[in-house]
Amino acid sequence: MPSPSAAPPEPRTYPFSAVVGSDDMALALVLTTVSPEVGGVLVRGEKGTAKTTTVRALARVLPPLAVVEGCRFSCDPADPDPRCPDGPHPAATASTTRPARLVELPVGATEDRVIGSLDLQQALGAGRVSYEPGLLAAAHRGLLYVDEVNLLHDHLVDLLLDAAATGRSTVEREGVSVAHASRMVLIGTMNPEEGELRPQLLDRFGLTAEVAAPRDPALRAEVVRRRMAFDRDPDAFTARYADDEAELSGRLRTARALLPQVELRDDQLLLIAEVCAAFEVDGMRADLVTARAAVAHAAWHGRTTVTRADIRAAARLALPHRRRRNPFDAPGLDEELLDRLLGEDEPEPEPPQPEDPQPGPDDEGSEPADGSADPAEGTDAGSPAPPSGPGQGADARPPDREPGASSTEPEPEPEPARDQDGPTAAVVPTTLASAGTAYRTRLFTASGVGAGEAGRRSRAVTRTGRSVGAAFRPEPGGRLHLPATIRAAAPQQAARGRAGADVLRLRREDLRTAITEGRESNLVLLVVDASGSMAARRRMEAVKTAALSLLLDAYQRRDKVGLVTFRGSAATLALPPTSSVEVAARRLEELPNGGRTPLAEGLLVAAETLRLERIRDPRRRPLLVLVTDGRATSGPDAVARSRRAADLLRAAGVASVVIDCETGFGLGLARTLALHLGAEHVPVGEVAADQLVSVVHRAAPARPAQPQGRAA
Incomplete structure (x- = not known):
């Protein structure tokens, strides 16, 4: 049986290298791809900013993956999981290569779809207890993408937290006891207007990026021009960027191979600790993520030594969602403070510039061309300009009001x-x-127990949540409660003529629907x-x-x-x-x-x-x-x-x-x-x-x- 959501990316996916105007998001996705230990990416931004398009395009440029042939849990042939439910895999087991997998977790997914459950076809047809893997198994050694992650139900958030913390998914339900490896890169996108994330889940994202629609009319026109060209002829548009996609994929492979050789000195590690302490972040995960992201950034640029530019780029993505702030402050980072803490960067060796005999009176035109970055270069963000989106502009927070004469004399x-x-x-x-x-x-x-929309406050009977009982409710849309159904049908098997190894004989009156309780x-x-x-x-x-x-x-x-x-x-x-x-x-x-x-x-x-x-x-x-x-x-x-x-x-x-x-x-x-x-x-x-x-x-x-x- 094929693993859920395991299909390779569609060939008509928008090319990653064709996305413009989302430099921070592109860099964060690249860094967590170079070094999955960074811990995933949370993309925050207004609607219509190509968040989902960019994440789905990433899967096309990821290097292929070697897996044990026939293993539903994507075990690594070089280091198979000794406790794999499909194992144990011998040392000389056959292996195969498949494309990297991007598994999407819908906001309305059920618990058994996420962690897996009893295989109904095997249980009811052949009478065998068999485990059907869920989305966490499919995402092992790949990407798990949650669109509108801030709307995910609490019980699913708990499952993700457990898998992210332990690297394993454990299933104990409906007569099934299974544990399997589940190490994946978690990528989430959200619109802050729809609500915030739980702090525990927010901290599990290694990096965060704020995206907003570009304000430059020329850049906005280029975005529309490319999208219309893709919609008109996806194959031709994709072929136009095939060389760029291949180059990007090769650069990712090179950076992954170079990663173990990158050196992070003790004085740089101390500098990272000073930066994290100055921004008053909670816990130690910020220091660890910043260090890993700085190493990944150096490898991405083909260096074996970390520079302060690498640390700066890593801190801009790793610290904004971890710093302490007032409840109504928009997330963001004081980049002037960051520059003061980092000081001047070490001069990087550059190829000697040829002597130009013309620089005299025309100096004001040549200086910006030398020091400004190409806006289309979304991945070279050693010292990118601060975004102009939410949290950085005039709308970042309501203005502080000084009490004047009219308010002091009410x-x-x-x-x-x-x-x-x-x-x-x-x-x-x-x-x-x-x-x-x-x-x-x-x-x-x-x-009491209500029946309102799913939320996080009052107890309620909802379509998603923990199973608290079962009832005879044969109407469509309910989730089948298999143990209760079997218990209801078991006493009737002799009267229905079942004998020996015959399959379980079910009737409509045996069906039981799970009653799930969540929050409204x-x-x-x-x-x-x-x-x-x-x-x-x-x-x-x-x-x-x-x-x-x-x-x-x-x-x-x-x-x-x-x-x-x-x-x-x-x-x-x-x-x-x-x-x-x-x-x-x-x-x-x-x-x-x-x-x-x-x-x-x-x-x-x-x-x-x-x-x-x-x-x-x-x-x-x-x-x-x-x-x-x-x-x-x-x-x-x-x-x-x-x-x-x-x-x-x-x-x-x-x-x-x-x-x-x-x-x-x-x-x-x-x-x-x-x-x-x-x-x-x-x-x-x-x-x-x-x-x-x-x-x-x-x-x-x-x-x-x-x-x-x-x-x-």
Whole structure:
């Protein structure tokens, strides 16, 4: 039986040497190919930047691989695995050569597809227990590629972490006990707007590269020109770059052969340690990866000695995702600090330049031509220019705001609310409170077992996850629970006429579908009173800080967080339900406050937002967090309208929490509002961030557990 996803790369794959504008990504892929011990590559970038195209093109230029003939686990003939399930392989066993393998791991793959499982054809047809290898076995000694790796389910991430840490994959399930070698180069691509990676998995990638669409119009035109030429005639386009591909493949083989001869001196190793310590990276893996990548970079350039240019190129790719940074800081590296730490590079021997009698008055034209690199040279990146993509430009982080005179003198009382609503009501005095430093929140989960979209927060019955039982559910799409199916069919075999070595006789009523339990994501909708009564600087700062912290936690756990604000005479959906930290940070930082209190409008906008989200995603459980002092001062019958809006939310079954921000001698307005909402009322004098998060922890809505049948 052929190994899964073992087909060689298609001949119509876009050539690796034809990719332009992704120099850092190309260099990182090359280095981890020269030295697989570097540990793989994570490519971060916006959509449409040829991340997947470049990774798939890499497989075409990889040197071929010698494997034991007939071994499903790609054992090396020179050093076969003594514990190979298809072994043991004798010393003189036959070998064969095949192309290097790029195995793609889909985000929605099941656990048994990744690690392997019982061969159903052998079990049900011949009655033998046989192991069918999974994707980890197919990727041994090759590349394992995960597109949108940040969307990979937690239980699959755990499997990858285990294989990456031990170099072996162990299967203990369904009567199968198998362990096999699984040493592969892990390559992942992701769009940061869709969420971050778990720190444990992030650290397993040796190198990381940031990619962005080029801003140079000429370069963008060249990208489009090449892609259109490839789409028009793939064979002719590929043939045009055949010599470049062959040269690149030969250079990779030469670099691999040269790698053991490259010398890394003790003083250079000490310099690498100083660089890693200066950037305050966690753990020692950064030092090791930087050293290995520097050696690979030297071999790639045909040198047997490591230079500071090699160390610089390695540090630029190995350190950005490992340095300590604030939660909302974009990843990146201070290259000026890196240059100061490395100092001047040793002069490399260069061929003598012929004397040019012309350099006199025309000096300004010759200098740039001598010192600038060809933008098409994506692999020669000893000292590449810093990328202009995310994390390096003006949008790397929200601007820090210095509190000015307007923010240091907030209006504590909503005196302007005494005026009548009119044309001047839109012109209200505003202040701007900055959020504090975001922090990691405690995990809050919905009680019970839900059935929402896969995420990382609350327990839920999902299509992927760990098997927790079995039920008779013959509808299509479910995963067969083989042991439960066999147990259900076994008592009926005699009545069905099975005798001796006959195959197992199954009927429809024997089939059992696995019940899998994973984690779901939730929607937390913050409805914040930004009127004059909330203008006290400490209150708004605490609210903003808590909102940013909840968003950070939701970003990591696949949740959605929305923000509705109301002030003046209207309410605004300031932040539609999202998982983008960068956008959310900017919106919350720029949130003004002041003016009257249109409480009813805020609740109605929240109700409409939840209604639309329920249509888009009916299984996601929402939680409404209302931060207010309960006052309603905008428009006629403001109090009555706000209570009617609260009744509407309660009738819709929205679980809610009211954070009462009224201080001093209160009127109990927020408590009355909580009764209309059917919400928990939490009197808080000042909305401290830790108090707000603890309230959300206590009040996450519960959903009754789904009935789960068990196999007899």
